[in-house]
Structure formats: C-alpha cells, structure tokens
Amino acid sequence: MDEPGGISDRTAKLLEVFGIHLLGAFRDLVPIIVVIAGFQLLVLRQPFPELVDMLGGLVLVILGLAFFVLGLEIGLFPIGEAMAEAFARKGSLFWLLLFGFGLGFSTTVAEPALIAVTKEAAVVAADGKFIPPDADSMRSYALGLRITVALSVGVAIVVGLLRILKGWPIQYLIIGGYVAVMIITVFAPKEIVGIAYDSGGVTTSTVTVPLVTALGVGLAATIRGRNPLVDGFGLIAFASLLPMVFVMAYGMVLFR
Numbered sequence: 001m002d003e004p005g006g007i008s009d010r011t012a013k014l015l016e017v018f019g020i021h022l023l024g025a026f027r028d029l030v031p032i033i034v035v036i037a038g039f040q041l042l043v044l045r046q047p048f049p050e051l052v053d054m055l056g057g058l059v060l061v062i063l064g065l066a067f068f069v070l071g072l073e074i075g076l077f078p079i080g081e082a083m084a085e086a087f088a089r090k091g092s093l094f095w096l097l098l099f100g101f102g103l104g105f106s107t108t109v110a111e112p113a114l115i116a117v118t119k120e121a122a123v124v125a126a127d128g129k130f131i132p133p134d135a136d137s138m139r140s141y142a143l144g145l146r147i148t149v150a151l152s153v154g155v156a157i158v159v160g161l162l163r164i165l166k167g168w169p170i171q172y173l174i175i176g177g178y179v180a181v182m183i184i185t186v187f188a189p190k191e192i193v194g195i196a197y198d199s200g201g202v203t204t205s206t207v208t209v210p211l212v213t214a215l216g217v218g219l220a221a222t223i224r225g226r227n228p229l230v231d232g233f234g235l236i237a238f239a240s241l242l243p244m245v246f247v248m249a250y251g252m253v254l255f256r
Contacts, residue, residue, distance in 0.1 A: 018070050025065035033058070072210045080214025081221070088222035093165070097158050100215065104157035104239065107211055109150035113202040118142040118149075121195050130191055130255065144254070145247065149199050152246035156238035157212060163234065164220050170234045177241040184248045192251025199247045200240040209236060 040048060048054055087096040108114060122138035122145075125131045131141050163170060185193055212235045220232035 018066060021066040021069045025062045076210040077214045080211045081218030084215045084218030085222045088219055097161060100157040100161045101154040103211060105150045105154035107208040108153040108203050109146055111208055114146060114149060117198060117202050118145040121145060148246050148250040149203055149243045152242040153203050153239045156242040157235060160235035160238045164231050174237055181244050184245055188248035189251050189255040192248055196244045196247035199243040203243050204236050204240050212236060
C-alpha cells in the first residue's frame with residue numbers, strides 16, 4: 001500500500017531494478033574504458049581531447065544502456081511473448097505467419113544500424129562509380145538495400161516460426177542456408193558481397209532482437225511438445241542468414 005507523500009511499491013521496485021541495471025551497465029563498460037584509456041595514455045601518450053564532453057557522453061551511454069535493458073524487461077519482452085501466446089491460442093497459422101513477417105520487416109526497416117550502413121554503402125558505391133553520384137541515386141540505392149534486408153528478415157521469421165511449429169531440426173536449416181550463401185557468393189558481383197555479409201550482422205541489433213526473441217520463446221512455451229530452450233531460440237540465426245542471400249541476389253540484379 002502507498003504511504004502518504006511516498007511512492008508506490010511498483011515505483012520503488014522499478015527504481016531498485018533500474019539501479020541494478022545502472023550498476024551493471026557501468027560494470028559492462030569498464031573493460032572498454034580501460035582499453036581506450038590505456039592505449040590513449042600509455043601507448044599514444046596523449047591527453048584526451050574534450051575530456052569533459054567525453055565523460056558526459058560516457059554518463060549518457062551508461063544511462064541509455066540501463067534504460068534500454070529496463071525497457072526490454074518491462075515492455076518489449078512481455079508484449080512479444082503475450083502476442084505469440086495469443087496467436088497460438090487463436091490457432092490461425094496465416095495470421096501468426098503474417099504477424100511474424102510484419103514484425104521482422106518493420107523492426108528491420110527501422111533498425112538504426114542498418115540505416116547507417118546502407119547510407120555509407122551508397123556513398124562508397126557512388127565514389128566507386130557503381131551508381132550515379134547524385135543524391136537521388138544514392139538515396140534510392142540505400143533504400144533498396146534496406147527494403148531488401150527487411151524483406152529477407154520477414155521471410156526468415158516466417159521460416160523460423162514454421163520450424164518451431166513443425167519441430168524441424170535447426171541445424172539442417174542453418175547448414176543448408178550457409179551452403180546457399182557460399183554458392184551465391186560465387187555468382188554475386190564482388191562489389192555487393194561485403195555489404196551482403198555485413199547486412200546479416202546489422203539486422204540483429206537493438207530493435208529487432210528483443211521482439212523476435214520474445215516471439216520465438218513465447219510461441220515455443222505455448223505449443224505442447226515444444227521446449228522454449230530448444231525450440232524458442234534460433235530465429236535470430238535465420239534473421240542473420242537470409243539477408244546475405246537476398247542482398248547478393250539484389251546486387252546480381254542491380255549491377256548486371
């Protein structure tokens with residue numbers, strides 16, 4: 001019960017959990033701080049430029065990490081699991097797969113890391129004379145990459161959900177997928193291969209991973225005969241694999 005002039009038990013609990021995450025975020029960043037400070041002071045033997053700004057930025061990073069992890073725990077993970085359970089109880093395969101595709105597409109197309117990489121890829125492609133060096137061409141190239149990757153992640157989530165529903169062994173699908181990656185690498189233009197391989201990594205970042213993981217775990221926990229630890233995880237592996245295939249195929253169409 002709330003005390004007059006005090007705070008609620010829920011708020012107090014959230015503050016306590018946030019404090020734990022704040023301490024954890026600082027602890028996680030300590031190795032990075034030690035490495036950077038050690039090389040700057042002992043190897044380069046130079047003072048830190050704009051030290052006050054760097055310290056302020058470090059504080060913001062620690063706060064941001066703590067808020068992000070807390071947000072995952074109280075928001076994204078519960079809603080992902082709840083929606084997966086609701087779709088499983090509803091028993092509609094079509095709506096479950098459509099939701100999975102939409103979730104994979106929408107979270108990926110809004111992924112900050114992917115936006116940054118595709119913009120940089122467009123600049124490099126223009127500098128290399130692979131696309132016209134005007135703003136519209138670079139914007140179109142970057143958008144094409146983003147849409148291609150987002151479509152691939154949507155398809156990957158659909159495949160991953162079908163695996164959970166059908167109980168398919170994940171190792172066979174992953175091995176087959178990487179065999180396809182190696183084969184298409186031989187035929188893809190060399191200018192797109194590096195971008196394709198990087199796109200598999202940038203898709204699995206801050207926005208996509210929490211929701212997709214929660215979706216898989218929630219679905220596996222709801223379906224009888226499925227083990228969340230064995231069947232619930234693995235969606236991220238598909239989301240990392242298929243973008244490589246799709247982006248190289250995109251490059252084959254674009255550059256040839």
